[in-house]
Amino acid sequence: MENKELRVNGKRLRESLERMAEIGAIPGRGVHRLALSDEDREARDLFVGWLKEIDLDVTVDEMGNIFGRRTSKNNGLPPVMAGSHVDSQPNGGRFDGILGVMGTLEVLRTLHENRLITERPIVIVDWTNEEGSRFAPAMVASGVWAGALDRDWAYDRTDINGNRFEDELVRIGYKGQTPCRAWPVHCYYEYHIEQGPVLEKRGKVIGAPKGIVCLHWYDVFLEGVANQVGPTPMAGRHDALCAAAEMILKVNELPDRVGGDLVATVGEIENHPNSRNIIPGKVHFTVDIRSWDDDHAVKAWDLVRKDFEDIASRRGCPMSIEETWKVQHSPFDETLVRRILDAADQLGYPNMRMVSGAGHDASYMNQICPTAMIFVPSIGGRSHVEAENTSWEDCAAGADILLHAILHSAQEG
Numbered sequence: 001m002e003n004k005e006l007r008v009n010g011k012r013l014r015e016s017l018e019r020m021a022e023i024g025a026i027p028g029r030g031v032h033r034l035a036l037s038d039e040d041r042e043a044r045d046l047f048v049g050w051l052k053e054i055d056l057d058v059t060v061d062e063m064g065n066i067f068g069r070r071t072s073k074n075n076g077l078p079p080v081m082a083g084s085h086v087d088s089q090p091n092g093g094r095f096d097g098i099l100g101v102m103g104t105l106e107v108l109r110t111l112h113e114n115r116l117i118t119e120r121p122i123v124i125v126d127w128t129n130e131e132g133s134r135f136a137p138a139m140v141a142s143g144v145w146a147g148a149l150d151r152d153w154a155y156d157r158t159d160i161n162g163n164r165f166e167d168e169l170v171r172i173g174y175k176g177q178t179p180c181r182a183w184p185v186h187c188y189y190e191y192h193i194e195q196g197p198v199l200e201k202r203g204k205v206i207g208a209p210k211g212i213v214c215l216h217w218y219d220v221f222l223e224g225v226a227n228q229v230g231p232t233p234m235a236g237r238h239d240a241l242c243a244a245a246e247m248i249l250k251v252n253e254l255p256d257r258v259g260g261d262l263v264a265t266v267g268e269i270e271n272h273p274n275s276r277n278i279i280p281g282k283v284h285f286t287v288d289i290r291s292w293d294d295d296h297a298v299k300a301w302d303l304v305r306k307d308f309e310d311i312a313s314r315r316g317c318p319m320s321i322e323e324t325w326k327v328q329h330s331p332f333d334e335t336l337v338r339r340i341l342d343a344a345d346q347l348g349y350p351n352m353r354m355v356s357g358a359g360h361d362a363s364y365m366n367q368i369c370p371t372a373m374i375f376v377p378s379i380g381g382r383s384h385v386e387a388e389n390t391s392w393e394d395c396a397a398g399a400d401i402l403l404h405a406i407l408h409s410a411q412e413g
C-alpha cells in the first residue's frame, strides 16, 4: 500500500455528517430529506460548496447527478469514481447514503491537504433519488446513467401529490446540461452502512460484500366476495383477506422450508373496502424474495406459488400474480473486494467478506465498470429509521479503507 501512514480526519468527517444531519432533521436524531425536496436542494448546495473549496470541477447532469472531478497527472485516463446518495427515506436515518458521499469528500479533502496528485482523476458523485421513496423506482438516476433506464420515462415519474420528477428537478435548480450517459470509468467504490446486524454480531469493523443478492418482486391480487358481515354465515364465505393471511404466513415460512440464504417478505398490503362490517372483497399484497442464488429464489417462488394456488381455490378467491421486478444477483469485482479486505488487514481493522442484502447505486455501476462496496456496522442492525446509527470511530475506519482503495486504483497507470 502506498502512503501507508495516511489517514482521513475522523473529526472533520463527523462534523460534515453532523452538519448534513441538520438538513431535514427530525426528532429522534433522524433525517427526512426526500429526493428533489427543499431539503435535498439545501444539502446539494452545501455539498457543491464543499466540492469547490477543494478545487473540484463540478458538473450536474440532466438527471441532477452531481459530479466533482479532481485533476491528476494524466487527465485523459478514465477516472476512479466513488460516492453514494444525499437523499433519505421518509423519517430515515443520518447515515444511509450520506456516509458514502461525506466519506468520499473526506478522502478528497485528505488528498487535497496532503497535495497528493494521483495518476488518474478521481470523481465524487451524488446520485439523485437513490431511495425511490418519493419517486419510484429506487436508484433511478444511476440507472439512467448506466443506460438501464430511459431518461424521459424517469422524468415522468410522479410523487404521491402528482409532482413530476423533471419539474421538481427544475424547481430545485438541479436539472443540469450535461447528458446523463456513462463515460469510461476505471472503477467505482461505494462506502455505505451495512443496514443489517452481521458485522456487529461478528465483531467486525469492515465488511466487503462479494456482491448484491438477487431481488424478485411480485404483486398478488385476490378477489373475494364482499358482503355484510352479520347476516352472512361463516360457511361459504369468500374472504380475500383470510386467503391473503394464509399466504403471507407461507411466505414467512418459506426460507425455513427451502434453506440457504433466502429471505422472503410481504411488506405491503391493501384491503378493500377495509371496513369492519364488510367481508374483504379484494386484497393486493407484495412479495419480496432475495438470495445470492437466483435459481434458488425462483424455485422457492414456484413452491410458494403452488401454495397460493391451493389456498386461493380452497377459499374460492380467484388470484392473479404480476412479476413486478426481477434483478439478478450482481457479483462485484473480485480484485477490488480483495483490495478492500487487504486494506482492512493492513490498517488493523477486523473484517469479513459478506453479501449485500440491499440494492445500491453500485448495482448499476457494476454494469459499467469494476465495482465494490465497503460496509461498516449499523448499531443494532437498524436502518431506514431514526434510530439508525454507526459509531464515529467506525465511520472514520470505513473512510480510511476507502482512502486506500481509491489511492491504489487512482495510481494504476
Ligand SMILES: [Zn+2]
Pocket (backbone or CB within 6 Å): 085, 096, 097, 130, 192
Ligand atoms: Zn443508501
